[in-house]
Amino acid sequence: MQAPSESPGTGEQQADEVRSGRDATVTRRALVRAARRRFATDGYRATTVRQIASDVGVNVALINRYFGSKEGLFEACMNRTVDELDTANRAPVVGIDDVIGRLITHVVESPNADDPLQLLLLLRSSGDENADRIRRRTLESFTRRLAGAAGWSTGDPGTEHLLVRAQIAMATMLGLVMLRTSTGVQPAASATSDDLTGPLGEVFRVLLADPGSASRA
Amino acid sequence: MQAPSESPGTGEQQADEVRSGRDATVTRRALVRAARRRFATDGYRATTVRQIASDVGVNVALINRYFGSKEGLFEACMNRTVDELDTANRAPVVGIDDVIGRLITHVVESPNADDPLQLLLLLRSSGDENADRIRRRTLESFTRRLAGAAGWSTGDPGTEHLLVRAQIAMATMLGLVMLRTSTGVQPAASATSDDLTGPLGEVFRVLLADPGSASRA
Amino acid sequence: MQAPSESPGTGEQQADEVRSGRDATVTRRALVRAARRRFATDGYRATTVRQIASDVGVNVALINRYFGSKEGLFEACMNRTVDELDTANRAPVVGIDDVIGRLITHVVESPNADDPLQLLLLLRSSGDENADRIRRRTLESFTRRLAGAAGWSTGDPGTEHLLVRAQIAMATMLGLVMLRTSTGVQPAASATSDDLTGPLGEVFRVLLADPGSASRA
Amino acid sequence: MQAPSESPGTGEQQADEVRSGRDATVTRRALVRAARRRFATDGYRATTVRQIASDVGVNVALINRYFGSKEGLFEACMNRTVDELDTANRAPVVGIDDVIGRLITHVVESPNADDPLQLLLLLRSSGDENADRIRRRTLESFTRRLAGAAGWSTGDPGTEHLLVRAQIAMATMLGLVMLRTSTGVQPAASATSDDLTGPLGEVFRVLLADPGSASRA
DNA sequence: AATGAATGAGGTTTCATTCAT
DNA sequence: GATGAATGAAACCTCATTCAT
Known part of the structure; x- marks a missing residue:
């Protein structure tokens, strides 16, 4: 585009x-x-x-x-993104529905160039080992925060599977942001909030809020 | 020296x-x-x-x-990928469960570097306008095939929403493949088939096989 | 970082x-x-x-x-060095042995970074034609002073060969200072006063105090 | 010049x-x-x-x-110089007078740009630690060869002082080559073979062939 | 009088590409 | 038809210097 x-x-x-x-x-x-x-x-x-x-x-x-150096600038970008994500998420998490709403908002508003998540799109290595480590750590921390909202707690084997589920949710969000922004694939690129909210809500709920509901159907 | x-x-x-x-x-x-x-x-x-x-x-x-040129080689790679995907999908689509199984297989086996889909992951691969168009078209065709298996038919307004749902499914797959392969994020990178099959099945089913089931819950 | x-x-x-x-x-x-x-x-x-x-x-x-400019600063350095050498040599020259002693002292103490001679080490220091001329002139003046102490007088053809001999003595000094300071070659770099005084004295004497003695042997 | x-x-x-x-x-x-x-x-x-x-x-x-890289090229220059020095010195050393003659020849012919010794003039560090080590080693090996011709043998404490004497001789040669070539100082720069052979011969002999003769005088 | 911000020229290096053998 | 030699454009970076405050 x-x-x-x-x-x-x-x-x-x-x-x-x-x-x-x-x-x-x-x-x-x-x-x-x-x-x-x-x-x-x-x-x-x-x-x-x-x-x-x-x-x-x-x-x-x-x-x-x-x-x-160029790498230094890149790392500054990463750090700034990490900071913004941190402060953005310092708001109290009232419940899983709240978190899901935020995920959907991220996707819907993603064509907005200033969304800090865009940087996370750099899923491909930059060649800078340091920056790559920062990025990996950021993604993992994001995963844990998501899983935590869904009930995961460190070291509790009974909730361990929520980590994978949270990461799948994150992958969905990242994949969609990618398709909407840089690839420009239709219909995702031009989908409106109304188009996305419904199905995305189902996906995130089935992953995080109501695990197993679909298979119970 | x-x-x-x-x-x-x-x-x-x-x-x-x-x-x-x-x-x-x-x-x-x-x-x-x-x-x-x-x-x-x-x-x-x-x-x-x-x-x-x-x-x-x-x-x-x-x-x-x-x-x-280098760009010419890249386009040859894209075309070859398109060809392989075409022949791979020439097999008769028996049902939506079949398709879902294939999606999951893609994700599970993604760390194997030879999956032709990986090439499509390149966000803005080349700066080569031509190759970008090919990739966009390939992704959209993939979306339509997926939506078709879920009941979408061209020009039927009642099934139009299935296109978006199919693309969300594709985004989930692509996002996960990325996390598993190039980014190396945990736990996705080391998740086994057993870890992934369950939750992925739920997501894909809620998107493609049983639209609306989650919200009905 | x-x-x-x-x-x-x-x-x-x-x-x-x-x-x-x-x-x-x-x-x-x-x-x-x-x-x-x-x-x-x-x-x-x-x-x-x-x-x-x-x-x-x-x-x-x-x-x-x-x-x-940087070149201006360099020239200021050269000029200051010339000044210091001048005042240092304003002391009355009592005899050739005195001068030889000073030469030896220069070599022995050369690892001390503040010796102004170090600046002369810059072979082709700057690409600044002006500074190069200053250095050349300084070295030639140094030569003449040395030759003068050995008996050379301007315009006397019979003492003309002393200029070359004085310059060989200076070259010995400069070469050794170089080896001792910047190159760090052994054993020169770690040679003590006792190691150097003897042989250096012989060289300087054979050049300046007792020309022809060696060949007379 | x-x-x-x-x-x-x-x-x-x-x-x-x-x-x-x-x-x-x-x-x-x-x-x-x-x-x-x-x-x-x-x-x-x-x-x-x-x-x-x-x-x-x-x-x-x-x-x-x-x-x-530039450093690689520099090292290639060093190595080539080392090689040339090696082959040049593979000729049998008949006696100390022979060696002294070669030293003088080096100095006399030094304005000749292809003289491999010119590279050794880079007594100032290049910033490349590796190249600097090569250069230091080359100079030390040259010293040992010279000292060997004068009677030095490894580990014999009675001949140890010849190492310093040999290095002073080398310093004289290097210093003169420097003055003649890059600095262009007079009279060294325009001195002829006749001007130099005499005094240089005395210096080298007093250092290497007849240690102590001058002080005996 | 002095400082921090900003510039422009030039250096090394990488890489796709073209030229002859 | 294929290879090694060679080119040219462009990238990142350094550094002396000038511009405003």
Whole structure:
């Protein structure tokens, strides 16, 4: 849907990363935001630091000055995403239905470029062992939080199977976000909230809220 | 200390792509197979044509001779994947349970690198507009086949919602395959057939076989 | 993981270049001293102005403010070295044995980084034509002073050969200083005063004090 | 005497490195020769691989293809120099006078750019720990060979002092070669064989052939 | 007077591709 | 038909320097 942009020098994204002028903090943040979008959209290898710098409107050297390297910038993106996920989930979890609602919201709003989950789409290794470890850990922590809301507690063998179920739920969400955003597959790409809420609710409930109900049918 | 480069055996994958000597057709096929594995494992950008040529044991220039360019080779990989999926699905679809079983099998066996579906996982694989279109079309055709098995028929408004449901099922499968293969997230990466069959069956059934059952509960 | 760069303490040398606060003259001198050490130790190209500024604890921009450019700073170092050599040699030259003793002392104490001769070690230090001329002139003046102590007088053809002999003596000194300091070759690097005084004395005497004695043997 | 060549794009040296056309061995050798000259003249850091490639008339990428990196090329230069020194010294050593004659020849012919000793002038560290070790080892081995010709034998405490004496002789040679070639100091730079042979002979003899003679005088 | 922010030029390296043998 | 040699474009990064505050 959006052009893939191997083409040199087009740069279709540099739109709204405005900087006020000479404030390092602002520039850093703008760089991270632009980078996250590029990384999520085009992948680590295909993204060039020149693109990112040009998106923000600064010189390439600033990236190395602030983040040391392309990998450093990537890790900064990961960390920022982790932070956002953390604060987003610091809200009290009232119940499993609450969590399910959030999952659905994530999917529905995913074409929104700023959704931090987009970064998680980088399921393919970046070549940077460190960043890959961060990503793996983040996904696993997300899994545990989900499983916890469904009743899993550490070390309780009776609830161990909920970990796998939570991860399947997460996989569903990730897969759909992927199809909707980068791949642009129909009908997922243009499905509305109404189209998705119903079936997604069934899936998440059968996995997390009412395990075994389907087979009981 | 000296120049490293060309020596065969740098990569870890060049194992079984043996060539029988000087048969152009055989070499072509071997190149496509090796390329697909590399592309699926490392991504388009991170894969170098030298790796692929070295895996097969031929000169790099052959790739350009046979396929014109790296992109040409990638498209050949996509087309081959489409072909294999087609012939694999030419078998008569006896029922929805049959299809669900196949989906589960895909997920369970996904760590085996030769699954043709893996190539479809590449988020924005190449920047090659053509290959992207092929992948999109393949995924949509896969969706329709799945929906068809669940009762969807072209142009029947009453079954239109099954398309979205089928695509959610596909997303679940793709997401899980990703987690299991490239990301290596636990517990998905090491989950056994027994761990997965149950919950996956519930999800796929609630989506395709028994729509609405969960909400009826 | 984050940007490394600027933190003071990266290098190993920033030790005793303390500044007393905000005195331009003091800062200038501290910069020259730190720079000379870096240039002598690491070479012109390998030395970065950021290192030097960090050694002294001031902002990088000051170097350009005070010296115009990196080359300007280098020339300031050269000039300072020339000055120090001049004042050091303003002491009356009592005799050739005195001079020989000083040469030996230079070699023996050369591992002490502050010996201004180290700067002369920079073979083709900067690519700065101006600095190169300064160095060449300094070395030639040093040669003449040495030859003068051995009996050479300007324009006297009968003592002209003493210039070459003096320069050979200087070359011996420079070569040894190099081996002892930057190259770290054994046994020169760890040779003591006792090890060196004897043979060096013979060499310098045969060159400057008693020309032809060896061949007379 | 030759311009130092920070200036971009001049390249005063690319003269006689002619290649026949498409022979890798020839090209490799030409690269090593050109590189050695540049490294010896300008130093490791100041030499750019673009210059070297341009001297030979090939593309820069070839350097990385053949030698892996700039450091690899530098090490190849070192190794080649070591080889040449080895074969040059494989000739039977008839006596100490023979060796002394060779030392003098080295100095006299040093302005000749192809003298392998020029590389040893890089007494300043290249930043490559490996190359530095090779260089140190080469210098020490050279010292031992020289000392051996003067009567030193491993483990004999009575001849141990000859090691230092041999190294002083080497330092004299290196220092003079340096002054004659890269620094261009007068009168060393333009001294003829007649000017040098006499005094150098005295120095080397007093160090190696007749230790103590001068002090006996 | 002095600092932190930002720039631009240039260096090494990688890689797909083309050229001759 | 196939191979090794060689090229050119582009990527990341470093560093001296200049710009505003």
